[in-house]
Amino acid sequence: DWTMGAFRAEAIARIRAQVGEGRVICGLSGGVDSSVAAVLLHEAIGDQLTCIYVDHGLMRAGESEQVVSTFRDRFNIKLVHRDASDLFLAQLAGVTDPEGKRKIIGRLFIEVFEEEQQKIGGADFLAQGTLYPDVIESVSATGGPSVTIKSHHNVGGLPAHMRMKLVEPLRELFKDEVRALGRELGMPEAIIGRHPFPGPGLAIRIPGEVTRERADILRQADTIFLEEIRLAGLYDAIWQAFTVLLPVKSVGVMGDGRTYESVCALRAVTSTDGMTADVYPFDMGFLTRVASRIVNEVRGINRVTYDITSKPPGTIEWE
């Protein structure tokens, strides 16, 4: 892609001019934006860049391993992987309020990130994968009367005591342009084409209390749903697909026995920007196949429903 080739060269020159000999840290989430930012930065400044991956233990199955192997082994990027799942789960114990969960996760994220950046001796710059729509959204969020529906912790500055200069090489780009840039940089399709995933991870897909056990159950259901979506060739036609583990038990029958287990909801939507969304019209055969696999293969779930709410009035996530 000619345009992205030119952008790449220009962005690299700009990063070098801004950073000079300085040290840069970048928070990696496994998502498209921070991943592309990290690879671009690495191309510009090599080992002056260290990435920090704060693992809250609420990622999908295999995701942390994939992040580590992609960035460390394939791209040779200096990467700190901090497994902080015990800390996050301990602080989330007993918390059921959606905003409460988001605030705890956001705060811990910053705390752990800061700890790790001090361990490596600090840095002069903090790199972020901020996109153009993030810039607009955070400006309008502070510029006028507006209602905060959900507090995102990804955008919106550092605490005052973490005063590093910001490097935001993707600030002018839209999501599709970030994807094109990632391809231009030779990044694997598994990262580039990946569905969006919220910063608080599976915590906001477990209404009610988040426990390790419930996160494990959810991960198994999620894996089955996405496996079937990929098998059916539908992954790229869908903006986001995931499962939600409901804090509701229902009665079922399995063999000769009665079961009393949790209900799981499937969610799949089409969207262009996440601001509005429509339910994905799966055929009934697909849905029943997924439901029977989940109920048969995942211990702890005995009923599956499909969420057919569009946004608005629903949001994409349940919390």
Ligand code: XMP
């Ligand atoms: P909602 O649920 O508000 O979500 O319709 C719109 C899009 O934003 C994602 N989302 C988040 N992304 N940090 C993020 O980076 C967050 O805290 C967060 N909360 C929701 C959601 O997955 C959807 O793509």
